Amino acid sequence: AQRVTQPEKLLSVFKGAPVELKCNYSYSGSPELFWYVQYSRQRLQLLLRHISRESIKGFTADLNKGETSFHLKKPFAQEEDSAMYYCALKGTGANNLFFGTGTRLTVIP
Amino acid sequence: KAGVTQTPRYLIKTRGQQVTLSCSPISGHRSVSWYQQTPGQGLQFLFEYFSETQRNKGNFPGRFSGRQFSNSRSEMNVSTLELGDSALYLCASSLASQGEQYFGPGTRLTVT
Numbered sequence: 278a279q280r281v282t283q284p285e286k287l288l289s290v291f292k293g294a295p296v297e298l299k300c301n302y303s304y305s306g307s308p309e310l311f312w313y314v315q316y317s318r319q320r321l322q323l324l325l326r327h328i329s330r331e332s333i334k335g336f337t338a339d340l341n342k343g344e345t346s347f348h349l350k351k352p353f354a355q356e357e358d359s360a361m362y363y364c365a366l367k368g369t370g371a372n373n374l375f376f377g378t379g380t381r382l383t384v385i386p
Numbered sequence: 387k388a389g390v391t392q393t394p395r396y397l398i399k400t401r402g403q404q405v406t407l408s409c410s411p412i413s414g415h416r417s418v419s420w421y422q423q424t425p426g427q428g429l430q431f432l433f434e435y436f437s438e439t440q441r442n443k444g445n446f447p448g449r450f451s452g453r454q455f456s457n458s459r460s461e462m463n464v465s466t467l468e469l470g471d472s473a474l475y476l477c478a479s480s481l482a483s484q485g486e487q488y489f490g491p492g493t494r495l496t497v498t
Contacts (some may be wrong), residue, residue, distance in 0.1 A: 320389075321476065321489040363429065372484055373419055373442050376429035 279304045281366050283377035290354045298349040298380045300338075309367040310340055310347040311374065316360045318374045324362070325349070335360070344383030355385045388413065390479050390490035398496045404465040407493045411458050411479030417441075418460040419487060420452060423474040432475075435460055464495075472497045 280303040290296045301309060310327040323357045325333050327340040327347060347364060364377040391410045397406050411418050420432040429445040435454035452462040458479075464471055474494050478487040 320491050323486055323488075364449070365429075371442060372417055372436070372480065373431040373434050373444070373489075374420075374429075374487065375431065376423075378428045382461075 279308070279366055279368055279375045281364050281375055281377035283364055283380050285380045286378065287381050287383070289383045289385055292356055293312070293353050296351050296354045296358070296382065296384075298362050298364075298382065300347045300349065301376060302345050302347065302364075302366050304345075304368065306368060306369040308369070311365045311367070312336070312338055312347075313351050313363040313365055313376075314360050315363070316354075321363070354382075354385055356384050358382060359384045388436055390488055392475075392477050392490040392493050394439070395491065395492060396494045396496075399467050400498055401467055401469060403467050404463060405467060405493070405495060406461050406463045407475055409460045409462075409477030409479075409490060411460070411477075412481075412488055415479035415481050415485075415488075416458050417432060417480040417482065417485070418454055418458065419478045419480075420460070420462050421476040421478065422446075423476055423492070424472075432462065443445075466498045469497050471495065 282301045312324040314324040315321045325338050337349045359382050361379050363379045365374040393408045393467045417436045419434040421429050423429045434442045438454045449465045474492040476492045477490045480487045
């Protein structure tokens with residue numbers, strides 16, 4: 278069965294500090310991994326997908342199949358990064374997403 | 387291009403009643419997925435429709451059902467409402483069956 282684990286419900290960092298939001302997954306096949314973000318009073322939106330291997334708003338995430346992890350990182354946090362972040366998995370051949378429970382990131386000015 | 391829209395945005399129902407929620411996908415998108423979001427269970431997949439056919443279904447009781455129309459608009463129905471059905475119901479559309487999902491603002495359902 279598939280599972281996405283985000284161990285931190287809350288994470289606070291100071292502006293300019295590095296940030297890492299953890300995500301571990303369990304899936305028997307080759308999943309597709311995503312990070313979604315929800316800013317205050319906005320709808321859920323895609324931030325990153327592992328197959329694109331790009332950096333969005335300074336965030337990067339690398340899929341580590343050995344550790345079954347897909348941690349989200351940013352070297353210098355900004356106040357506008359404060360939001361709810363969800364890690365999600367899509368199984369092979371499927372279009373539905375399995376979400377982690379989310380991490381609320383607060384960047385302290 | 388207009389985003390995914392959901393109606394109504396807020397709804398209050400009584401236990402035992404039924405409710406229908408509507409989702410209009412982005413123009414040209416043929417896949418619509420529904421998710422339930424609660425503080426306790428987080429975001430959980432309900433079902434996905436593609437070209438009027440249900441392609442996938444999550445682990446929810448039969449009281450939860452849905453359909454998709456020829457214009458790709460989708461509705462979900464919950465019958466015999468229970469207090470635990472109180473949640474934010476999100477709809478997401480994608481261009482193809484494997485495409486990026488774009489989420490709507492959600493419908494907040496409160497069951498009293």
